[in-house]
Amino acid sequence: MPFQRNCRVIEVNQIANGLFSLVFDCSDIAGSTKAGQFVHISCGDGLLLRRPISVCDLDGSLVRIIFQVKGSGTSWLSERKQGEVIDVLGPLGKGFALDGSRLLLVGGGIGVPPLLMAARQASEQGKKVNALLGFADADKVILLPEFASACDWVEVSTENGSLGKHGYVTDLLISRLEANQNICDLILSCGPQAMLSRVAHIAKEHHMPCQVSLEQRMGCGIGACLVCSCGIKSPGGEGKSFARVCADGPVFSSREVIWDET
Amino acid sequence: MPFQRNCRVIEVNQIANGLFSLVFDCSDIAGSTKAGQFVHISCGDGLLLRRPISVCDLDGSLVRIIFQVKGSGTSWLSERKQGEVIDVLGPLGKGFALDGSRLLLVGGGIGVPPLLMAARQASEQGKKVNALLGFADADKVILLPEFASACDWVEVSTENGSLGKHGYVTDLLISRLEANQNICDLILSCGPQAMLSRVAHIAKEHHMPCQVSLEQRMGCGIGACLVCSCGIKSPGGEGKSFARVCADGPVFSSREVIWDET
Amino acid sequence: MKPDLAVTFAGLEFKNPVTVASGTFGFGREYSNFFDLSQLGGICVKGLTLKAREGNPPPRIAETPMGILNSVGLQNPGVDEFIKTELPFLRRFNTRVIANISGNTVEEYSLMAEKLSDAAVDMLEVNISCPNIRAGGLAFGTNPKSASSVTKAVKAVSKVPVMVKLSPNVTDICEIALACEDAGADALSLINTILGMRIDIEAGRPVLKNITGGLSGPAIFPVALRMVWQVCKAVKIPVMGMGGISGAEDAIEMFFAGARLISVGTACFKDPYAPLKIRQGIEEYLSRKNKASLNDIRGKLITD
Amino acid sequence: MKPDLAVTFAGLEFKNPVTVASGTFGFGREYSNFFDLSQLGGICVKGLTLKAREGNPPPRIAETPMGILNSVGLQNPGVDEFIKTELPFLRRFNTRVIANISGNTVEEYSLMAEKLSDAAVDMLEVNISCPNIRAGGLAFGTNPKSASSVTKAVKAVSKVPVMVKLSPNVTDICEIALACEDAGADALSLINTILGMRIDIEAGRPVLKNITGGLSGPAIFPVALRMVWQVCKAVKIPVMGMGGISGAEDAIEMFFAGARLISVGTACFKDPYAPLKIRQGIEEYLSRKNKASLNDIRGKLITD
Ligand SMILES: Cc1cc2nc3c(=O)[nH]c(=O)nc-3n(C[C@H](O)[C@H](O)[C@H](O)COP(=O)(O)OP(=O)(O)OC[C@H]3O[C@@H](n4cnc5c(N)ncnc54)[C@H](O)[C@@H]3O)c2cc1C
Ligand SMILES: Cc1cc2nc3c(=O)[nH]c(=O)nc-3n(C[C@H](O)[C@H](O)[C@H](O)COP(=O)(O)OP(=O)(O)OC[C@H]3O[C@@H](n4cnc5c(N)ncnc54)[C@H](O)[C@@H]3O)c2cc1C
Ligand SMILES: Cc1cc2nc3c(=O)[nH]c(=O)nc-3n(C[C@H](O)[C@H](O)[C@H](O)COP(=O)(O)O)c2cc1C
Ligand SMILES: Cc1cc2nc3c(=O)[nH]c(=O)nc-3n(C[C@H](O)[C@H](O)[C@H](O)COP(=O)(O)O)c2cc1C
Ligand code: FES
Numbered sequence A, B: 001m002p003f004q005r006n007c008r009v010i011e012v013n014q015i016a017n018g019l020f021s022l023v024f025d026c027s028d029i030a031g032s033t034k035a036g037q038f039v040h041i042s043c044g045d046g047l048l049l050r051r052p053i054s055v056c057d058l059d060g061s062l063v064r065i066i067f068q069v070k071g072s073g074t075s076w077l078s079e080r081k082q083g084e085v086i087d088v089l090g091p092l093g094k095g096f097a098l099d100g101s102r103l104l105l106v107g108g109g110i111g112v113p114p115l116l117m118a119a120r121q122a123s124e125q126g127k128k129v130n131a132l133l134g135f136a137d138a139d140k141v142i143l144l145p146e147f148a149s150a151c152d153w154v155e156v157s158t159e160n161g162s163l164g165k166h167g168y169v170t171d172l173l174i175s176r177l178e179a180n181q182n183i184c185d186l187i188l189s190c191g192p193q194a195m196l197s198r199v200a201h202i203a204k205e206h207h208m209p210c211q212v213s214l215e216q217r218m219g220c221g222i223g224a225c226l227v228c229s230c231g232i233k234s235p236g237g238e239g240k241s242f243a244r245v246c247a248d249g250p251v252f253s254s255r256e257v258i259w260d261e262t
Numbered sequence C, D: 001m002k003p004d005l006a007v008t009f010a011g012l013e014f015k016n017p018v019t020v021a022s023g024t025f026g027f028g029r030e031y032s033n034f035f036d037l038s039q040l041g042g043i044c045v046k047g048l049t050l051k052a053r054e055g056n057p058p059p060r061i062a063e064t065p066m067g068i069l070n071s072v073g074l075q076n077p078g079v080d081e082f083i084k085t086e087l088p089f090l091r092r093f094n095t096r097v098i099a100n101i102s103g104n105t106v107e108e109y110s111l112m113a114e115k116l117s118d119a120a121v122d123m124l125e126v127n128i129s130c131p132n133i134r135a136g137g138l139a140f141g142t143n144p145k146s147a148s149s150v151t152k153a154v155k156a157v158s159k160v161p162v163m164v165k166l167s168p169n170v171t172d173i174c175e176i177a178l179a180c181e182d183a184g185a186d187a188l189s190l191i192n193t194i195l196g197m198r199i200d201i202e203a204g205r206p207v208l209k210n211i212t213g214g215l216s217g218p219a220i221f222p223v224a225l226r227m228v229w230q231v232c233k234a235v236k237i238p239v240m241g242m243g244g245i246s247g248a249e250d251a252i253e254m255f256f257a258g259a260r261l262i263s264v265g266t267a268c269f270k271d272p273y274a275p276l277k278i279r280q281g282i283e284e285y286l287s288r289k290n291k292a293s294l295n296d297i298r299g300k301l302i303t304d
């Protein structure tokens, strides 16, 4: 059940080029959020729509989100000061189903943060967790120490080779799977859509279960207005239907997603 | 010539119930403002129209305004903090013409502040200046020490009798003029429209020149859009025309104003 | 004394004048997690069609200055599924249920009206103003003749009051309003969304996959208010006002213009509690102004 | 390389595509205190009528969410006085002067067109869309027949290009646009304001003395953009886009939709330098995107 709460901002930091970490205090939301769920944040009176941001981490009653400044909403959010109050709706959506025993997390860019919570929850449940993380550039790299402590191993790539392997995170995924088909029994992935559809494709080729976290422009964020749809294969796999990213997702099985309708 | 400037806020104080004093720094505006002129202030990105506020006082490069919190614009303005920057257009309009030698200032409520600058400028020019100031309640009384130092005498009334004479400032005006028709050779007045039209009427009965500062909802504030009109008798006194409060006013001779068209 | 918020509308009692607008509130399930739906005067459910509809491809929403564009395109499970699974849920609450219907043909409208009034919804809202579908919808609402024939067809079969929802995308909304009144409509609701568009200049593409969409939210409030005022002067049947209402002040403006009920749509996206806050604000205003009920302000605009 | 901002429009060269909208910029005098008017592509002057007009009683402006309502009602000194005292001032600047005209009758329109084209303004903007006057104005603009006859009459006498300014308060703006094109219009400008209203709930009165007024500002931008896009697809003559443009991004959206020129109105009230900032933003965008001129984006919206 979601809550609408006015939450005190505990801290806001720039953690990489254009990337901010914001921690707010809300026991109701912190007490009920699962990995992969998101919050819907009101970014000032001037903007009509809330902005969806995944929860990255929890600590007692504290909720951490990490976001990239993109437009007016995230820019407003990045200017918040400690002690201010923000209007947050959450937790929203269905999170990851941690129904494997050896998870491989595949994150790209601003899709990396929600995977941290999955890593922590899975490792607390005694699962084996490893991560492949891709970034555009070394100056965009975030959360490496946190992933390192939650995972057995973490491998990093950058598109320009400024840190880790040179190339895409999907290249890492292919090498790993080709080296050892049993490296995992479930892939969880979050990142830009082009990357996700590539991950889905690779997972399918390797007959590996895979969950992806999608993005879509949102209105209500709670499932009522039907603006956030993405194309999903009907059960059986023949027809097509639209699912609500906010309420039926944002996490979907990679096999049900129709990639050119999202 | 008006300037558009981003001006540093020097201080904001609540000086009476719902009334705020704000001082900003702008040598261009301070260097060219005359009594009765106003500034047009942008009150945040969320509001499309600037808000017109009279200049109350100058001190070197500092400009002081006093305003009542009425709606969203003035409420935004009252929340500014020292060091913040506000976008100000000014000085605008035609001010008072101090073409008398014994001025009587008649101010009501939030119409009192612009008269202070008139009082100071006139007394610096060696004129005799006195003031009648009316307020709703003692908790709305502002600027008494300032007027006391710029005028020979100041008389105050409140509508509920909580300070000074019980009644309207126009009652004070009638008593003064009836006691001594030569108490002044020019009346300058600013306040709510009902008060101004009453002052105009009294001045006319006593054949006393009188200037009034009007208010009207504004767009551009500089004379281009023609939304701020008030009815003015055509020269000769027969026909009617519309004058721009922002550029032809806000100060008009009380005789030219058509009171039911403003 | 507490003012009386009850309203009689098209012969029905509404406990208060605040309803929620079709398409913004789903079938109520999601918002029932936030408050007891019985606190609402009524619920206009998501627009229904005879058969289930998928709606338009995403993205379906764009933000504009104090507005949003949507191009949902009437995604819904179809009228039968609504009656089977959604209506029983809504019936658990003590609030009026208003079924919003769109057809591709006049026959579809009357078929749906029959099914829904048999299923005992409280009122029908006949949507002749959806800008997001090619067939039907808007086409019916921009022409007095077709507006009239849809209204007549629905009235002929409906056992519950019929309200027709008007489009603002017309030269003369009063002409359509009068046509619906003449055709027997029991009430009118307005406005639906105004057709608009946004372009992503980095991609050189429309933000909406459907290219254009319907504008709603505070940006359209002055247009909605003007149309409600015009229509209330033109017709005798009651009017439900909507379009950009986001606070009690907006609702009260609508009452002064002549609306008997109001509906809150886009405002819920920002604040799920908006309808309740608006209801409370109306009550406070009436108390402060010493008005016993909405009758004391409805249509009482002074325009000398 | 610096992109080329010059535009040919109805046979005239404009040094850049940024003009200022009629009625928001007076006759340029006031804004000339802020910057050299020669930096503008053109100036659409305050709407002129044959005889001087007083306009509507105040208040004439109301604020709405990201919009304003105005009910000025064409206050102006009349066309002769304009030619005598205002035009010579405007001629001192190296910018296009576009005279905006409104008539009560077709004859008035053609009389004004004659006088003004003799006085050698650069272009005429025929306003058939003012929502704030009873006679003329909007009445001509909501009907293809009368739009056509005004256009024909003006074209018959004008020695300069004729642009017709369209109203958004219509069911089908393309129908009016096509009627004007067929009648010989050299260009179209759109949109004028959308009719709206606000009520002061403390007083129980409309905020505007005139009751209703024209809505402008960012709130209407998505509607303006949609109409510009529709009209640009429908006609071959060039289009000047306006309505809520407040930044370069909005202007660029208009170009993608097909506009050749844009006009900035209400935005100047907040920021007198808005037109110059928009011009600069357009230039920066073209540079950043490696486009040599506006030809590379105009009408290039991808809508597969
Ligand atoms: C479920 C979900 C989780 C997300 N988690 C994160 C996260 O953890 N960190 C992060 O940086 N970003 C995240 N995003 C993306 C984030 O919502 C957008 O970057 C943000 O909304 C942009 O807002 P803006 O005002 O800065 O940009 P603008 O471009 O000005 O926004 C304009 C409109 O488009 C919408 N929009 C723009 N981009 C997106 C997008 N990618 N997804 C959805 N709506 C968008 C905005 O919400 C707004 O309504 C997530 C998106 C979704 C759907
Ligand atoms: C020349 C001039 C000088 C003024 N000087 C002062 C002053 O020194 N101190 C002071 O407190 N007030 C002054 N006012 C009034 C002040 O401008 C309004 O109180 C203020 O604009 C209200 O804005 P708001 O957003 O708080 O109220 P809202 O009611 O939310 O404003 C809504 C709209 O109406 C306009 N508006 C509302 N009331 C007025 C009004 N009385 N006059 C003009 N526009 C109005 C606003 O500017 C805005 O556009 C002056 C007005 C004028 C015209
Ligand atoms: C996402 C969305 C979906 C809508 N779907 C419908 C619909 O199915 N049927 C209908 O009659 N109106 C629909 N509308 C229009 C609203 O009911 C309402 O008329 C309009 O949004 C104006 O009100 P608002 O500004 O308060 O939202 C929809 C509006 C939105 C924003
Ligand atoms: C105060 C004001 C006066 C206007 N007067 C005229 C006019 O005289 N003639 C005209 O064609 N349009 C007039 N307009 C309409 C504008 O030219 C423009 O079409 C409209 O405001 C939309 O653009 P904007 O949102 O950028 O202001 C006026 C607009 C405003 C705000
Ligand atoms: S955002 Fe409203 S249903 Fe998903």
Ligand code: FES
Binding pocket: B217, B218, B219, B220, B221, B222, B223, B224, B225, B226, B227, B228, B229, B244, B245, B246, B247
């Ligand atoms: S406010 Fe524009 S002319 Fe006065």
